[in-house]
Amino acid sequence: xxxxxxxxxxxxxxxxxxxxxxxxxxxxxxxxxxxxxxxxxxxxxxxxxxxxxxxxxxxxxxxxxxxxxxxxxxxxxxxxxxxxxxxxxxxxxxxxxxxxxxxxxxxxxxxxxxxxxxxxxxxxxxxxxxxxxxxxxxxxxxxxxxxxxxxxxxxxxxxxxxxxxxxxxxxxxxxxxxxxxxxxxxxxxxxxxxxxxxxxxxxxxxxxxxxxxxxxxxxxxxxxxxxxxxxxxxxxxxxxxxxxxxxxxxxxxxxxxxxxxxxxxxxxxxxxxxxxxxxxxxxxxxxxxxxxxxxxxxxxxxxxxxxxxxxxxxxxxxxxxxxxxxxxxxxxxxxxxxxxxxxxxxxxxxxxxxxxxxxxxxxxxxxxxxxxxxxxxxxxxxxxxxxxxxxxxxxxxxxxxxxxxxxxxxxxxxxxxxxxxxxxxxxxxxxxxxxxxxxxxxxxxxxxxxxxxxxxxxxxxxxxxxxxxxxxxxxxxxxxxxxxxxxxxxxxxxxxxxxxxxxxxxxxxxxxxxxxxxxxxxxxxxxxxxxx
Amino acid sequence: xxxxxxxxxxxxxxxxxxxxxxxxxxxxxxxxxxxxxxxxxxxxxxxxxxxxxxxxxxxxxxxxxxxxxxxxxxxxxxxxxxxxxxxxxxxxxxxxxxxxxxxxxxxxxxxxxxxxxxxxxxxxxxxxxxxxxxxxxxxxxxxxxxxxxxxxxxxxxxxxxxxxxxxxxxxxxxxxxxxxxxxxxxxxxxxxxxxxxxxxxxxxxxxxxxxxxxxxxxxxxxxxxxxxxxxxxxxxxxxxxxxxxxxxxxxxxxxxxxxxxxxxxxxxxxxxxxxxxxxxxxxxxxxxxxxxxxxxxxxxxxxxxxxxxxxxxxxxxxxxxxxxxxxxxxxxxxxxxxxxxxxxxxxxxxxxxxxxxxxxxxxxxxxxxxxxxxxxxxxxxxxxxxxxxxxxxxxxxxxxxxxxxxxxxxxxxxxxxxxxxxxxxxxxxxxxxxxxxxxxxxxxxxxxxxxxxxxxxxxxxxxxxx
Numbered sequence: 001x002x003x004x005x006x007x008x009x010x011x012x013x014x015x016x017x018x019x020x021x022x023x024x025x026x027x028x029x030x031x032x033x034x035x036x037x038x039x040x041x042x043x044x045x046x047x048x049x050x051x052x053x054x055x056x057x058x059x060x061x062x063x064x065x066x067x068x069x070x071x072x073x074x075x076x077x078x079x080x081x082x083x084x085x086x087x088x089x090x091x092x093x094x095x096x097x098x099x100x101x102x103x104x105x106x107x108x109x110x111x112x113x114x115x116x117x118x119x120x121x122x123x124x125x126x127x128x129x130x131x132x133x134x135x136x137x138x139x140x141x142x143x144x145x146x147x148x149x150x151x152x153x154x155x156x157x158x159x160x161x162x163x164x165x166x167x168x169x170x171x172x173x174x175x176x177x178x179x180x181x182x183x184x185x186x187x188x189x190x191x192x193x194x195x196x197x198x199x200x201x202x203x204x205x206x207x208x209x210x211x212x213x214x215x216x217x218x219x220x221x222x223x224x225x226x227x228x229x230x231x232x233x234x235x236x237x238x239x240x241x242x243x244x245x246x247x248x249x250x251x252x253x254x255x256x257x258x259x260x261x262x263x264x265x266x267x268x269x270x271x272x273x274x275x276x277x278x279x280x281x282x283x284x285x286x287x288x289x290x291x292x293x294x295x296x297x298x299x300x301x302x303x304x305x306x307x308x309x310x311x312x313x314x315x316x317x318x319x320x321x322x323x324x325x326x327x328x329x330x331x332x333x334x335x336x337x338x339x340x341x342x343x344x345x346x347x348x349x350x351x352x353x354x355x356x357x358x359x360x361x362x363x364x365x366x367x368x369x370x371x372x373x374x375x376x377x378x379x380x381x382x383x384x385x386x387x388x389x390x391x392x393x394x395x396x397x398x399x400x401x402x403x404x405x406x407x408x409x410x411x412x413x414x415x416x417x418x419x420x421x422x423x424x425x426x427x428x429x430x431x432x433x434x435x436x437x438x439x440x441x442x443x444x445x446x447x448x449x450x451x452x453x454x455x456x457x458x459x460x461x462x463x464x465x466x467x468x469x470x471x472x473x474x475x476x477x478x479x480x481x482x483x484x485x486x487x488x489x490x491x492x493x494x495x496x497x498x499x500x501x502x503x504x505x506x507x508x509x510x511x512x513x514x515x516x517x518x519x520x521x522x523x524x525x526x527x528x529x530x531x532x
Numbered sequence: 533x534x535x536x537x538x539x540x541x542x543x544x545x546x547x548x549x550x551x552x553x554x555x556x557x558x559x560x561x562x563x564x565x566x567x568x569x570x571x572x573x574x575x576x577x578x579x580x581x582x583x584x585x586x587x588x589x590x591x592x593x594x595x596x597x598x599x600x601x602x603x604x605x606x607x608x609x610x611x612x613x614x615x616x617x618x619x620x621x622x623x624x625x626x627x628x629x630x631x632x633x634x635x636x637x638x639x640x641x642x643x644x645x646x647x648x649x650x651x652x653x654x655x656x657x658x659x660x661x662x663x664x665x666x667x668x669x670x671x672x673x674x675x676x677x678x679x680x681x682x683x684x685x686x687x688x689x690x691x692x693x694x695x696x697x698x699x700x701x702x703x704x705x706x707x708x709x710x711x712x713x714x715x716x717x718x719x720x721x722x723x724x725x726x727x728x729x730x731x732x733x734x735x736x737x738x739x740x741x742x743x744x745x746x747x748x749x750x751x752x753x754x755x756x757x758x759x760x761x762x763x764x765x766x767x768x769x770x771x772x773x774x775x776x777x778x779x780x781x782x783x784x785x786x787x788x789x790x791x792x793x794x795x796x797x798x799x800x801x802x803x804x805x806x807x808x809x810x811x812x813x814x815x816x817x818x819x820x821x822x823x824x825x826x827x828x829x830x831x832x833x834x835x836x837x838x839x840x841x842x843x844x845x846x847x848x849x850x851x852x853x854x855x856x857x858x859x860x861x862x863x864x865x866x867x868x869x870x871x872x873x874x875x876x877x878x879x880x881x882x883x884x885x886x887x888x889x890x891x892x893x894x895x896x897x898x899x900x901x902x903x904x905x906x907x908x909x910x911x912x913x914x915x916x917x918x919x920x921x922x923x924x925x926x927x928x929x930x931x932x933x934x935x936x937x938x939x940x941x942x943x944x945x946x947x948x949x950x951x952x953x954x955x956x957x958x959x960x961x962x963x964x965x966x967x968x969x970x971x972x973x974x975x976x977x978x979x980x981x982x983x984x985x986x987x988x989x990x991x992x993x994x995x996x997x998x
Contacts (some may be wrong), residue, residue: 011759015713016758018715019711036706043767046974047902049903052896052942054941055934055940060963062962062963076634077635079552080573098571245755362794432870515576
């Protein structure tokens, strides 16, 4: 009713200015009491007479998720993992004997995704929060969150990340729908376009290339680089003409990436050109009595080499010629060398002495080539026997490089190699190598890690010198090992020369290891309960 | 009576179902206890742990000392005992033990009660049985009266006089304020109100003091503050006037006014035994005191009741009930028109982990219920309501709960917009109708618990939103 509204506005005005300056025109009296009386009446009347609001437009319902719900025990576990995640922020201090639940979330998600469960709706918000805070969780968390998670993320700007580049996301059009693909490619945001290119590439590699070439000249240099990078997945000879053309791109980074991709295609013209160059530099030494590798590093980096991606200016501290040599050998198909070295195997070639101190340079380049071309034979040869001290190995002493070489080997072989390495050299250098082994660790690998930990304990050092490996062991050891480890959880007498209190700390560390393994076994059982 | 003096419940047919992790964590007195309890919530540090069909859970937790701590929880209370020196309540060991019980059936299975736990459990049940006895006889309060009724009456009269003095002084301040204009309140700042609130504490009228303190915060509360300040001043004036003329009020309204002013009433209504579903539990800081509110819904009586408990500085309120369980218990209501507050009396048997949500209404019926409740208590901020068939929908200035069957809606109260519970509600709904319990008032609807209308994740599970 307009009259009451006016009356209320008049009350507010009078109250703001004060009844001395602005007495009430109407009503019982002019003073503040009359004003308060009237205001009280209005307030209670207004509250008692509230009407519902008009409804806003509804957001539409979340797409159905046909996956089965989690078994109740697994659901409780997830709630606990997520609750602990939000609680443990900022927790400091020694870890004690209790498992670190935060570290188990990725494993739990992977297992749940593998078994194809649907996320419980009420846990979607903490799940999305967890994925927002930890980028490493995102792919698994978003897969688990499913269509309802994505629907929810669309309503909250804090979860925008979920809408970017989620593979197979409902926001990407069906890759078979050419019109929709074309429209998003031309009008979409950069992240959407990268995701689209990836999705189309997975479905139809040629189609993705066509899409890319259609707008290539108009893209910005940074975008060209990212798009080019997405061709890494499903790279094939069909991509060669496009990549060859990208070798004359305006951007140096684009040129370098194109060259790198081409060199990973052993049949490509670029690989052939590089092979020809490398062959003129690295040869069997025919003058020496025994078989030796002779190296004649390039004397110049000509325009053709630069066009093929060779960077002419070395980083400070490196000689130009060795810099150029390294790049040539790295981009040369490894299959070239057995033919040039009288049919020798990779192993035999790697074992040949190299003249004039070029050995380190050459082997390092072969290592990079083996990783780039994912060649297990060469990787094996360059890794050498695991029992050899890293500094005497045939390829490289760098653990980072070695773990990359290892990654090209089949899983079981990788684990066996690292197991032997740990048995021979202990744990102090094994961390990076352990990180590339398949999880859960194969039995021999697990045994060698546990034995090495036990040896370290007997030597009397503190467990936190091995906290990295301990942490890995908690996540990667096979849960079935828990019973065998139980004996290590007791606190033995301090050995002589031991660091004070170390035995107690070791016992605590092993108890945490055992309880984490038990917990992982329980988690697996809970998730398997319905499908097993 | 369902309990014997031996502590062994007669009813053993229904096994005690485990709580959810959220239900356990809701009992933690503070964030650091949650964290510490979470770390103890796995099998690692525990030995000799077990539970039985009457809701007892126990275990030995290895701490830093040589002897493990003995922890025992009676989940029907819930009540806790632990040999650790912590003053937190429940301590991290009790929380950890309950988390283990909630999350890991393999680690904590049915067992025989060990002696050290049995003693405490028996003692507790004996006391519970003794407490329930007179309540069952309907003789509550008969023996609890003051020793000297005449002295008590004199004390009450003296206090009433002081409150009257306070109310008169407050009236003076309000009229001064309105005479000079609310615009000046913006500049006067907080000090003026703090001083007035302190005067009201001196006058032994904590209800008035609390309202005055809230007035002080309004000028800084954003656009539209003059309107809100006028409303609150007017309601405070209404309360003053009601107190000063309390002799002329009908008794139920007079009881409400006494409670609003801050006189403690006693729970002496006729006790109601029912199966009470715990709808919500939340704490609000109130000066140095924490107020805990627990909403209950009686399955048979259809009543909604509010349990209030208070915790002094740094301690959480003693009473805690996990959301979603149903307890067979007796409640004693407080006096006063439209009062929902009650006191928890004897409990019978262990809590059952699920219950049926209260029957729901539409948005229109919800605001109407609040309007009706204002007749009994015009100072009421909100009224407990269950909405059914509503969809959470984003609107231009927040969120709404829209009637699925119509085009009316309730705005979600601003206080709820920043809580994570809102997103839980949206997730549960997925754009489809849900049932929601909450407090409906003039600021909107504050959702406190939800049930998915169509769910195969677990039927009629109560999801707490706060």
